[in-house]
Amino acid sequence: xxxxxxxxxxxxxxxxxxxxxxxxxxxxxxxxxxxxxxxxxxxxxxxxxxxxxxxxxxxxxxxxxxxxxxxxxxxxxxxxxxxxxxxxxxxxxxxxxxxxxxx
Amino acid sequence: xxxxxxxxxxxxxxxxxxxxxxxxxxxxxxxxxxxxxxxxxxxxxxxxxxxxxxxxxxxxxxxxxxxxxxxxxxxxxxxxxxxxxxxxxxxxxxxxxxxxxxxxxxxxxxxxxxxxxxxxxxxxxxxxxxxxxxxxxxxxxxxxxxxxxxxxxxxxxxxxxxxxxxxxxxxxxxxxxxxxxxxxxxxxxxxxxxxxxxxxxxxxxxxxxxxxxxxxxxxxxxxxxxxxxxxxxxxxxxxxxxxxxxxxxxxxxxxxxxxxxxxxxxxxxxxxxxxxxxxxxxxxxxxxxxxxxxxxxxxxxxxxxxxxxxxxxxxxxxxxxxxxxxxxxxxxxxxxxxxxxxxxxxxxxxxxxxxxxxxxxxxxxxxxxxxxxxxxxxxxxxxxxxxxxxxxxxxxxxxxxxxxxxxxxxxxxxxxxxxxxxxxxxxxxxxxxxxxxxxxxxxxxxxxxxxxxxxxxxxxxxxxxxxxxxxxxxxxxxxxxxxxxxxxxxxxxxxxxxxxxxxxxxxxxxxxxxxxxxxxxxxxxxxxxxxxxxxxxxxxxxxxxxxxxxxxxxxxxxxxxxxxxxxxxxxxxxxxxxxxxxxxxxxxxxxxxxxxxxxxxxxxxxxxxxxxxxxxxxxx
Numbered sequence: 001x002x003x004x005x006x007x008x009x010x011x012x013x014x015x016x017x018x019x020x021x022x023x024x025x026x027x028x029x030x031x032x033x034x035x036x037x038x039x040x041x042x043x044x045x046x047x048x049x050x051x052x053x054x055x056x057x058x059x060x061x062x063x064x065x066x067x068x069x070x071x072x073x074x075x076x077x078x079x080x081x082x083x084x085x086x087x088x089x090x091x092x093x094x095x096x097x098x099x100x101x102x103x
Numbered sequence: 104x105x106x107x108x109x110x111x112x113x114x115x116x117x118x119x120x121x122x123x124x125x126x127x128x129x130x131x132x133x134x135x136x137x138x139x140x141x142x143x144x145x146x147x148x149x150x151x152x153x154x155x156x157x158x159x160x161x162x163x164x165x166x167x168x169x170x171x172x173x174x175x176x177x178x179x180x181x182x183x184x185x186x187x188x189x190x191x192x193x194x195x196x197x198x199x200x201x202x203x204x205x206x207x208x209x210x211x212x213x214x215x216x217x218x219x220x221x222x223x224x225x226x227x228x229x230x231x232x233x234x235x236x237x238x239x240x241x242x243x244x245x246x247x248x249x250x251x252x253x254x255x256x257x258x259x260x261x262x263x264x265x266x267x268x269x270x271x272x273x274x275x276x277x278x279x280x281x282x283x284x285x286x287x288x289x290x291x292x293x294x295x296x297x298x299x300x301x302x303x304x305x306x307x308x309x310x311x312x313x314x315x316x317x318x319x320x321x322x323x324x325x326x327x328x329x330x331x332x333x334x335x336x337x338x339x340x341x342x343x344x345x346x347x348x349x350x351x352x353x354x355x356x357x358x359x360x361x362x363x364x365x366x367x368x369x370x371x372x373x374x375x376x377x378x379x380x381x382x383x384x385x386x387x388x389x390x391x392x393x394x395x396x397x398x399x400x401x402x403x404x405x406x407x408x409x410x411x412x413x414x415x416x417x418x419x420x421x422x423x424x425x426x427x428x429x430x431x432x433x434x435x436x437x438x439x440x441x442x443x444x445x446x447x448x449x450x451x452x453x454x455x456x457x458x459x460x461x462x463x464x465x466x467x468x469x470x471x472x473x474x475x476x477x478x479x480x481x482x483x484x485x486x487x488x489x490x491x492x493x494x495x496x497x498x499x500x501x502x503x504x505x506x507x508x509x510x511x512x513x514x515x516x517x518x519x520x521x522x523x524x525x526x527x528x529x530x531x532x533x534x535x536x537x538x539x540x541x542x543x544x545x546x547x548x549x550x551x552x553x554x555x556x557x558x559x560x561x562x563x564x565x566x567x568x569x570x571x572x573x574x575x576x577x578x579x580x581x582x583x584x585x586x587x588x589x590x591x592x593x594x595x596x597x598x599x600x601x602x603x604x605x606x607x608x609x610x611x612x613x614x615x616x617x618x619x620x621x622x623x624x625x626x627x628x629x630x631x632x633x634x635x636x637x638x639x640x641x642x643x644x645x646x647x648x649x650x651x652x653x654x655x656x657x658x659x660x661x662x663x664x665x666x667x668x669x670x671x672x673x674x675x676x677x678x679x680x681x682x683x684x685x686x687x688x689x690x691x692x693x694x695x696x697x698x699x700x701x702x703x704x705x706x707x708x709x710x711x712x713x714x715x716x717x718x719x720x721x722x723x
Contacts, residue, residue, distance in 0.1 A: 024696045032692070099689025 008049030122149030214558030275349030286336020293329030327386020337369025355457030394427025444499030448491030530604025538612025
């Protein structure tokens with residue numbers, strides 16, 4: 001079986017869906033951040049797939065992927081800092097406790 | 104000089120109307136120190152001025168052709184509302200009767216209303232009526248006659264409701280207003296329907312038009328019925344007659360006015376409309392039927408009354424019924440003659456009864472009695488009034504009824520029988536009241552009953568003199584036929600019927616051996632007439648019930664269906680706001696889900712055409 005672009009895209013989409021699922025259903029704030037990482041990785045898979053199959057000469061996608069990984073790391077750092085800040089105030093990381101805007 | 108007064112005869116209604124404004128300041132709330140009497144004096148003087156003006160104008164118009172004045176009122180598009188004023192001997196005489204009887208009843212009221220504070224209101228309303236009736240007499244336009252009739256309906260409401268702290272006065276005024284209003288509204292329909300047909304509301308032109316008009320019989324019948332309905336309410340004809348009975352709750356001087364002339368306003372309009380009603384034989388027979396039914400019915404009800412004012416009010420309906428009959432057979436001359444003689448005689452009767460009531464307090468004929476020796480002036484006035492009303496020659500009523508009977512015998516003979524019957528019943532009724540009030544032994548209420556003081560006695564006696572002079576004046580003016588040309592059968596029948604009525608009445612009521620109160624063998628029949636055919640109950644279970652029910656249904660529908668529909672919109676909005684706010688759950692993740700759904704939906708919408716291809720591919 002030859003590896004085709006579609007498989008990569010479907011895998012990335014599946015990963016994205018799992019990430020979305022985790023993002024929306026997780027009650028733990030850190031797991032939400034982890035789900036976001038999954039989403040970013042799904043995007044990276046897409047970029048890599050297109051880069052290899054559609055643009056093997058210039059491989060611009062791979063450059064983008066590098067940037068995404070960098071930005072994802074920065075974002076995870078900021079996200080964890082925010083979670084930490086909230087945890088210090090509210091003594092919990094339960095997403096369902098952070099509902100000050102309710103109604 | 105006289106011509107000048109004739110040309111400004113339109114001022115006659117204005118004197119009393121100026122009086123209305125002049126007397127109002129003596130209302131108890133405005134001039135607080137002088138008492139109310141000046142209003143009565145001012146109003147009487149204004150009436151006297153109107154009367155004198157009319158007298159001079161009558162001299163100028165006597166034996167002259169009718170003149171017409173036109174007072175511009177309103178001109179809009181193709182509708183020209185000019186007030187035509189007819190100055191003829193008939194209209195000026197009508198204003199004289201109105202102002203004359205008014206003058207007398209206002210002097211009468213100076214005596215009668217001695218212990219009352221409401222003179223300003225009372226006299227302003229009397230003068231208001233007087234002005235309205237003079238204007239009606241002079242107006243030669245159906246439209247303005249209708250307008251004046253409506254204004255007089257309001258006047259009736261206020262005048263009947265004069266002593267408004269009495270509950271029966273309030274209900275009586277209500278019924279008087281509503282009943283007359285219903286008739287007036289039907290009249291308005293007729294008035295409006297007439298304009299497209301005749302293109303005029305001028306009575307003279309209407310009569311001209313009616314001579315040559317060819318209109319659909321159904322239209323003519325409906326038009327005639329509508330035009331009859333107005334006078335029917337005004338003249339207290341069956342079935343719109345209850346108001347006159349209840350209007351007897353008002354003060355006696357206004358009753359003088361109402362019984363003598365106000366109910367005549369409807370008859371006046373009916374007589375003037377006679378050419379149009381003549382377009383439809385059906386409408387004519389309806390007028391005759393209503394008149395006959397009222398004349399017989401009301402005369403019988405009058406016999407069964409124990410309230411002395413009400414015994415007269417039903418006779419008013421009965422005599423107006425005779426005028427309806429006269430108008431129905433198309434004879435306006437006997438109708439006008441009857442209106443004149445009736446007004447004078449009925450005014451006198453009510454004045455005499457009022458004089459008795461004033462110091463005998465009770466109005467119950469079973470409580471009165473034995474006043475003849477103590478109250479000669481009142482008794483004589485009553486007798487003259489009664490003789491002037493029924494057919495007793497040589498007084499006025501005889502000539503009018505003879506004239507009417509003569510025409511009836513030539514056109515519809517069976518109506519002559521009705522006339523004789525009504526005359527006999529009226530004679531009996533008047534004799535009964537005389538016997539109960541003036542004859543017999545004194546009762547507790549009449550043990551000490553002095554004759555009235557001059558302001559009541561004077562107008563009563565003047566009117567008695569006038570009643571006695573009516574036939575002489577009519578004879579002088581050659582308005583009544585000679586003895587030689589008279590229809591002896593009719594005259595004899597009338598005299599005989601009066602004699603029978605008076606005779607039976609005298610035998611029963613002037614005979615002390617006959618035990619009173621008289622009770623009729625079947626009590627139910629006596630009650631049937633005494634309670635006026637239970638008209639009040641009939642109104643209550645028919646028209647009042649239906650209108651009440653419908654208004655309650657409409658109220659309910661408005662309250663719950665119409666209001667409810669609008670309120671439902673509001674409630675739905677509030678409810679949806681209240682419930683939709685729970686979408687703002689406070690959960691960041693829920694917001695994220697919403698965004699995702701939004702994007703997904705938008706994406707599906709955008710790619711819908713491609714997706715349908717996809718399904719084709721998958722399906723294919």
